[in-house]
Amino acid sequence: MENQIFEYIDKHRDYYLKWLTDFCRIPSVAAQNRGMQESVKYLEQLFDEAFNVYPEILATGGQPVVFSHLQGKEGTILSFYNHYDVQPEDPIELWKTPPFEPTVVGNKLVARGIADNKGNLIARMAAVHAIKKVTGELPIDIKFIFEGEEEIGSINLGTFAENYQEKIQADACIWEFGYKDGEGRIEVSLGVKGLLYVELFAKEANTDLHSANATIVNSPAWRLVKALNSLKDDQDRVLIPGFYDDITPLTDEDLEMLQRYSIEEKKLKEHLGIKQFVNDLTGEELKKKHIYEPTCNICGIHSGYTGEGSKTVLPSEAVAKIDFRLVPGQQPNKMLQLLRSHLDENGFTDIEIRTFGEEIAARTHPSEKIVGAVLETVEKYTKQSPNVVPNTPGTGPMYEICQKFGIPSVSFGVGNFTSYTHAPNENIEIEDFIDGIKMVASLIFTYGKVMAQQN
Ligand SMILES: [Zn+2]
Secondary structure (H helix, E strand, O other), X not given: OHHHHHHXXXXXXXXXXXXXXXXXXXXXXXXXXXXXXXXXXXXXXXXXXXXXXXOEEEXXXXXXXXXXXXXXXXXXXXXXXXXXXXXXXXXXXXXXXXXXOOEEEOOEEEOOOHHHHHHHHHHHHHHHHHHHHHXXXXXXXXXXXXXXXXHHOOOOHXXXXXXXXXXXXXXXXXXXXXXXXXXXXXXXXXXEEEEEEEEEEEEOOOOOEEHHHHHOOOOHHHXXXXXXXXXXXXXXXXXOOOOOOOOOOOOHHHXXXXXXXXXXXXXXXXXXXXXXXXXXXXXXXXXXXXXXXXXXXXXXXXXXXXXXXXXXXXXXXXXXXXXEXXXXXXXXXXXXXXXHHHHHHOOOOOOEEEEEEEEXXXXXXXXXXXXXXXXXXXXXXXXXXXXXXXXXXXXXXXXXXXXXXXXXXXEOOOEOXXXXXXXXXXXXXXXXXXXXXXXXXHHHHHHHHHHHHHO
């Protein structure tokens, strides 16, 4: 059966590629509210064409969620979480081809959103389509949950999930993203980090001043620099008291998993143009820090004059944007309180904190059936063991719609080591897209079998 489905996918590769390129032509930039309705309409038509059903368009406080529940033979439910919004295309001058005109360059297809996340969204729909066409039915129930605000922090997804708990319920979920590593192995990720995004704001005089006044007027820029300096030591440890206290301790299993996970250090350094990693770390210590430890990162600093040449000014304001990537156990709201107390205790009561985003970390246990099914599928198809990462160093709203409701979630997809997500010249390899369709089709059967054995 599987071979027939693979043949069908091969025969229809241009058809599925057209689904993808048509979708990538729509500039669905949630941050600018562009092309969003058009995207929803496109998906409605695609569901109609592929499955003879219209998806439900579920309202949220912002962009709607496109949802569909397709019935299968067995009661098992596998859901797919994806998003139809993309990042803005800026800086447009660095694109070698137009961002919303999908272009074949060598063995790649280049377009904004193709790796993050339209390639995966379409590959998953195509897999379900191929199974239905070849076998006339689905072995298990499939749910598609496509949100339109992932790239702007999934601001309404938590409330959506609370409101539609029954709809999103599933035995397991396949998460939106996935990439090949530097060695060309498929990376399978079992979780995501959490996030606390804040802005620290310092203010002194009611207007910018001639810098001659620096003799007698305090500088908010210096003030902010000193506050920032109190957050971390020279070894990159966060100095906020209690910051590390709630972290779920690592088990032997976690450390074993980390051992099997690999980072191509040399390739990665070359790719990034850096000479060494933080603290000159390498090997297990490097992996441990990257995967299992939280961060305190300055995303941007601004104060006074930063243009060309000189301007002698004493700024009246200074602002820094900071993101903390959190790990399981760390609650964003508690971390925010700890940050406030830390600033207060160090005499920075005047520094205002503005919050921009909070997400809770999520990790699926490796013993979950969906993990076994994904690993088996990828290994069988690629004839290589996948590179399993306990959680990616990045963040997503996985907890909000999966772990919070007891749904295990695993991520793998059609991106590659140089997919340039969120950056100019975003791309996927065309063969990875076709392979991705086949692996998802294969997974649906494998997971169905694993779950049937249990019952
Ligand atoms: Zn993204």
